[in-house]
Amino acid sequence: xTDTMPPSETALQNNPSRLPPDMRVSPSxxxxxxxxxxxxxxxxxxxxxxxxxxLVFYFGRFVLVTGEWEAVxxxxxxxxxxxxxxxxxxxxxxxxYIIASALGLTWGTVTAQSLDRAEDTGVEKHRPTPxxxxxxxxxxxxxxxxxxxxxxxxxxxLFTLSTIAVGLTVRSxxxxxxxxxxxxxxYAAAFMAIVSFQVVSGTNGNAWWWTAALAAFIAMQSTANxxxxxxxxxTALRIGSIAAAVVVVRIAYWLIGDxxxxxxxxxxxxxLTLVASGAAIILSFPLALLLALGRRSSLPVVRWxxxxxxxxxxxxxxxxLLFIAKIFIxxxxxxxxxxxxxTRTIVVFTIFSSAYLAEVVRGGLxxxxxxxxxxxxxxxxxxxxxxxxxxxxxALRAVIPAMVGQFISLYKDSTLFAFISVVDFYRAxxxxxxxxxxxxxxxxxxxxxxxFIYWAISYTMSKExxxxxxxxxxxxx
Amino acid sequence: xxxxxxxxxxxxxxxxxxxxxxASCGNDDDSSADAPSNTATPSATADSxxxxxxxxxxxxxxxxxxxxxxxxxxxxxxxxxxxxGFALLxxxxxxxxxxxxxxxxxxxxxxxxxxxxxxxxxxxxxxxTALASGQFEVMNRNTTWTATRDGDxxxxxxxxxYYDGQGIMVPASTGFTTLNDLEDAxxxxxxxxxxxLNLTAVFQARQIPFxxxxxxxxxxxxxxxEEGQCEAMTADSSVLGVFKYEIExxxxxxxxxxxxxxxxxxxxxxxxxxxxEWAQVVNWATMATVQAWEFGxxxxxxxSYSGTDPNILNFIGAGQDGDGFNPGLGLPDDFxxxxxxxxxxxxxxxxxxxxxxxxxxSVNDLWSNGGxxxxxxxx
Numbered sequence: 001x002t003d004t005m006p007p008s009e010t011a012l013q014n015n016p017s018r019l020p021p022d023m024r025v026s027p028s029x030x031x032x033x034x035x036x037x038x039x040x041x042x043x044x045x046x047x048x049x050x051x052x053x054x055l056v057f058y059f060g061r062f063v064l065v066t067g068e069w070e071a072v073x074x075x076x077x078x079x080x081x082x083x084x085x086x087x088x089x090x091x092x093x094x095x096x097y098i099i100a101s102a103l104g105l106t107w108g109t110v111t112a113q114s115l116d117r118a119e120d121t122g123v124e125k126h127r128p129t130p131x132x133x134x135x136x137x138x139x140x141x142x143x144x145x146x147x148x149x150x151x152x153x154x155x156x157x158l159f160t161l162s163t164i165a166v167g168l169t170v171r172s173x174x175x176x177x178x179x180x181x182x183x184x185x186x187y188a189a190a191f192m193a194i195v196s197f198q199v200v201s202g203t204n205g206n207a208w209w210w211t212a213a214l215a216a217f218i219a220m221q222s223t224a225n226x227x228x229x230x231x232x233x234x235t236a237l238r239i240g241s242i243a244a245a246v247v248v249v250r251i252a253y254w255l256i257g258d259x260x261x262x263x264x265x266x267x268x269x270x271x272l273t274l275v276a277s278g279a280a281i282i283l284s285f286p287l288a289l290l291l292a293l294g295r296r297s298s299l300p301v302v303r304w305x306x307x308x309x310x311x312x313x314x315x316x317x318x319x320x321l322l323f324i325a326k327i328f329i330x331x332x333x334x335x336x337x338x339x340x341x342x343t344r345t346i347v348v349f350t351i352f353s354s355a356y357l358a359e360v361v362r363g364g365l366x367x368x369x370x371x372x373x374x375x376x377x378x379x380x381x382x383x384x385x386x387x388x389x390x391x392x393x394x395a396l397r398a399v400i401p402a403m404v405g406q407f408i409s410l411y412k413d414s415t416l417f418a419f420i421s422v423v424d425f426y427r428a429x430x431x432x433x434x435x436x437x438x439x440x441x442x443x444x445x446x447x448x449x450x451x452f453i454y455w456a457i458s459y460t461m462s463k464e465x466x467x468x469x470x471x472x473x474x475x476x477x
Numbered sequence: 478x479x480x481x482x483x484x485x486x487x488x489x490x491x492x493x494x495x496x497x498x499x500a501s502c503g504n505d506d507d508s509s510a511d512a513p514s515n516t517a518t519p520s521a522t523a524d525s526x527x528x529x530x531x532x533x534x535x536x537x538x539x540x541x542x543x544x545x546x547x548x549x550x551x552x553x554x555x556x557x558x559x560x561x562g563f564a565l566l567x568x569x570x571x572x573x574x575x576x577x578x579x580x581x582x583x584x585x586x587x588x589x590x591x592x593x594x595x596x597x598x599x600x601x602x603x604x605x606t607a608l609a610s611g612q613f614e615v616m617n618r619n620t621t622w623t624a625t626r627d628g629d630x631x632x633x634x635x636x637x638x639y640y641d642g643q644g645i646m647v648p649a650s651t652g653f654t655t656l657n658d659l660e661d662a663x664x665x666x667x668x669x670x671x672x673x674l675n676l677t678a679v680f681q682a683r684q685i686p687f688x689x690x691x692x693x694x695x696x697x698x699x700x701x702x703e704e705g706q707c708e709a710m711t712a713d714s715s716v717l718g719v720f721k722y723e724i725e726x727x728x729x730x731x732x733x734x735x736x737x738x739x740x741x742x743x744x745x746x747x748x749x750x751x752x753x754e755w756a757q758v759v760n761w762a763t764m765a766t767v768q769a770w771e772f773g774x775x776x777x778x779x780x781s782y783s784g785t786d787p788n789i790l791n792f793i794g795a796g797q798d799g800d801g802f803n804p805g806l807g808l809p810d811d812f813x814x815x816x817x818x819x820x821x822x823x824x825x826x827x828x829x830x831x832x833x834x835x836x837x838x839s840v841n842d843l844w845s846n847g848g849x850x851x852x853x854x855x856x
Binding site: 074075077078081082083084085086323326327328330331419420421423430431432433434435436439440441443 | 558559560561565566567568569570571597598599600603606607609610611612694695696697699700703720723724727729832
């Protein structure tokens, strides 16, 4: 009996032979063991080391000393926002502040919710330190720093820093709100995102009461669970907040200006690349989920429809779909369709990627053993509940790497927009070299800059997916 | 299981019913929205579906383009964004160039405001389809007037704004001076243009073997040429002039443009086939720039003209007795004043872009100076 008893702490410390051996090795031992363990490995290591050092040296010298970054510096606005009217750029600034607030609100609410859970269950919550965040987002922060270094005035830097400050302030504010405010916070963040896009695209063709109705709905939902001592106070408060929402939207519309000075089609440069691929990623996921479920459905009509959709859009090159969206839609709907080119591009992008993503998701669904479903049935669960609570969580967790791979490739596919004369980030980079002074110079510099921007964002996406995988314990359970 | 399937079927049925209702609502919306704005109703276009298959161009062309443009409040002009001098998106995010100014002239004539123009960049390959589908009403995209384009492409070529010709450029160090020197040479050319066709036609006719190296645009072609991927590059001579200047400015090799031109390239304004009213509007708006030049009017003096030349008085819309003059083109009386004040006369526009070369004594000079710029009298 005494043998199976766990040894006490002191016993362990008194008997070093029972401690795990120290596996740390000094750098010199590691090198001797891995790089110079025989003569040909030593030779290869030396050659590779010299070549690597030379490459780093030449590239570093190019970036820091010999590179002529004037082409990027002078055209930074073109690269970032393309043809968006220069005297309307305050709209983009305003949007960034609104988005930062919405993100801060979301982040704060998410953190607060997990703290709530920790409080309820008594399980200690690991909170990320600033170092953790730096490690997670260093690529994007580095990208921001590079862009800001290339700016010509101090304003973009001040603006970026203040945007971050606004986001952080809103976050800490949101964390201090009472629990009953969690859901209204989500509503408010979504509403702010919608409004921010109305700011950048102008309000033309968009009746103010449409947004006002949305705001009123959110106000109504948010105040549904109000607790007051006097019954009529609650009603008065609800009516008051709905009225306030409507008034605020009307004033906001008056501020945004009901003019036609900007439209969706003015979105371009890196802004368009990010918005279009972001929208496609967000929209294609639920669509892909429905398609994947539909393809496995036992109803023949649903199955055939989903199979047809997937096979058609997976079988047609993206560029063909883009041309159809740009040119042939006009033949069917007439020249003055209200569908802007940007809308069409995003729709085509979503359709295309959802067909691919659906197959990825289906792969995940097939990986879930049938016994899991049967177990759910044995427990008396309804089919939708089995799907939602048992199958999907396992299926989606299994395909995170494949899905993120799809998202990254989608993000880079946005370079194909150039073929339908949409000025995305890469097209803006090409246009620099149509200008008289850069026709034949600085081509490598702009390429390196473009590659860096694409890399920084793709790398962060991949990093976040790895974190999500760790968080959900993929490969461990 | 049985129960859930029947429930799902019921749900599907409900969805289909909804979509039927939605579809019928959609149709109602279409007809009510379009009926007041246009002479041709959607039902008319739908009825002519059989004809439309034979000539799809007609489908997008309802006539009444001028009214459509007036209703919308701006004119959309197809152009490009990558040729300095003709049409370029500059580092301020604005379009500039000779072709862009011609687009602005149309807007100035119709609305009295040259800024009421939306530039729609298109690639060479898609331009005629985009024009036919109605993405823009006017196209100034250094497009050569050819019989096939006038016929099969459903394009209607108007006034020629720039007489060009295709040339060949080689590094001066090669010593090449004639086409025969280019035997077995790699020649850089942009794809989907008449440039490519001309090159093949001329070299085949003279039985000179060569390798065309094609590019989608000049932004990739020129660097490739500079790196020596080709022994020669070909383009319209105006474009070659731009790149010769730039390459030499940047410290590249000296360049030589062969004196022999291998084609005629009349570049001009293009509209869709089938709407003569609109064609007249665009044509006279464009020609006003040349007419003003011929009269000696420019952006500084046309607004304050106080002479008595009856032709000029008609041109500026004052009329000979001060009672106005309007030839019934569908434009305001004083459209020419707006065009010239806001965009300039032909000479001013041309000289704004040094990349286009020297106007004086060239083929693009006024007819009275021995050039080809000749417009019908405005009376």
